[in-house]
Amino acid sequence: MPTKPAGTLYRGREGMWSWVGHRITGVVIFFFLLVHVLDTSLVRVSPEAYTAVIGAYKNPLMALGETGLVAAIVFHAFNGLRIIAVDFWKKGAKYQRQMLWTVLGLWVVVMVGFSIRHLSLALGGH
Amino acid sequence: MTATIQSPRSGKIQPKYRRTGGSKGNFEMLAWLFMRLSGVVLVVLIFGHLTVNLLVGEGIHAIDFGFVAGKWADPFWQFWDLAMLWLAMLHGTNGVRTIINDYAEKDATRLWLKIVLYAATTVIIILGTLVIFTFDPCPVANGVQLPGGFCPAP
Numbered sequence: 418m419p420t421k422p423a424g425t426l427y428r429g430r431e432g433m434w435s436w437v438g439h440r441i442t443g444v445v446i447f448f449f450l451l452v453h454v455l456d457t458s459l460v461r462v463s464p465e466a467y468t469a470v471i472g473a474y475k476n477p478l479m480a481l482g483e484t485g486l487v488a489a490i491v492f493h494a495f496n497g498l499r500i501i502a503v504d505f506w507k508k509g510a511k512y513q514r515q516m517l518w519t520v521l522g523l524w525v526v527v528m529v530g531f532s533i534r535h536l537s538l539a540l541g542g543h
Numbered sequence: 544m545t546a547t548i549q550s551p552r553s554g555k556i557q558p559k560y561r562r563t564g565g566s567k568g569n570f571e572m573l574a575w576l577f578m579r580l581s582g583v584v585l586v587v588l589i590f591g592h593l594t595v596n597l598l599v600g601e602g603i604h605a606i607d608f609g610f611v612a613g614k615w616a617d618p619f620w621q622f623w624d625l626a627m628l629w630l631a632m633l634h635g636t637n638g639v640r641t642i643i644n645d646y647a648e649k650d651a652t653r654l655w656l657k658i659v660l661y662a663a664t665t666v667i668i669i670l671g672t673l674v675i676f677t678f679d680p681c682p683v684a685n686g687v688q689l690p691g692g693f694c695p696a697p
Contacts, residue, residue, distance in 0.1 A: 440642065447635035451663065454628065454671045457611070461674050463682060464608035464691025471606055483603070490589060497582045504579065531598070538602035 431517045439496050442489040449486055480539035484532050491527050495520040574637050581630045588627040608691050612680040621675050628671040636664040 427433055459467040473479065499516045503509035509516075597603055614620040639660055647653040681694035688694050 443635070443638045444642065447639055450631055450635055451667055454632075454667045458670055458674045460608060460611050460678060461682075463684070463689045465689070467611070468607045468691060474606075475603055480603075483597075487593060487597075490593070494582075494586045494589070498586065501579050501582065531593075534598050535602060538597075538604065 431514045435496055435499070435517050435520075438492060439500070442493040445486070445489050446493060475539065477540055480536055483539070484528075484535060487531055487535070488524075488528050491531070492520070492524050495523055578634060578637060581634045585627070585630050585634060588623065588630070591623070592627060609693065612678070612693055615675065615678045616680070625672065625675055628675070629668060632664055632668050632671075636660060 456470050457467075459470050474483065496517070499513070499520050502516060503513050596606060615624075640657060643653055643656045643660065647656055679692075681692045682689045683692075
């Protein structure tokens with residue numbers, strides 16, 4: 418009589434959590450994309466309307482939001498390439514865990530670089 | 544009477560047990576393939592977009608009407624943005640469609656959520672495409688040039 422569910426290869430492990438992360442970041446990016454097409458469309462209304470709305474992206478709170486959005490995009494991009502490798506590369510499934518840690522490592526490196534550059538531009542001067 | 548069970552790889556599968564060839568054709572396989580192909584292209588397009596708009600020069604402070612006008616004066620950026628718009632919207636719509644199929648259990652709920660999704664997608668793609676190709680650096684309203692535009696010297 419089993420007392421405790423045995424562990425599985427997928428559930429509660431790297432595979433499942435990368436799937437959860439991919440879904441959540443995907444939905445976040447999609448809703449931003451809808452808003453972003455609409456705000457860009459204001460160039461067709463008037464130069465002042467566009468510049469006013471884009472000005473909303475330039476305050477410090479939004480700078481943090483943009484950094485979070487780019488963090489979601491970079492994870493979704495790198496993990497998406499990992500999914501493609503799992504599907505099309507012969508050894509993809511075997512190395513999916515190592516590839517996830519590679520994704521997370523690259524994500525940290527890219528995000529440290531992006532955050533320093535973007536936040537110093539957005540929060541500094543002007 | 545004995546039922547004849549075909550060997551799995553004989554190819555003699557009764558039509559009702561086929562995964563493809565039904566009313567849906569191989570749409571799901573094409574959608575799966577599209578996610579991977581568009582995904583690779585989108586990595587390049589979006590990383591390029593973020594680099595040029597946020598990391599180069601003054602970054603986000605440089606973005607205003609003139610910045611957009613400067614980019615769309617060049618067909619290269621018009622087609623870059625057009626490809627990004629279409630691929631990202633279709634990629635995102637297919638992703639959300641999958642999520643709706645996974646979590647909305649009632650047929651009617653799934654139907655309505657997908658109707659709303661496809662309507663939003665259609666509006667955004669058409670709007671974005673029109674904006675890219677009808678962009679006017681010197682907008683005029685009621686015969687008056689709007690402030691902030693880039694108009695040829697009189």
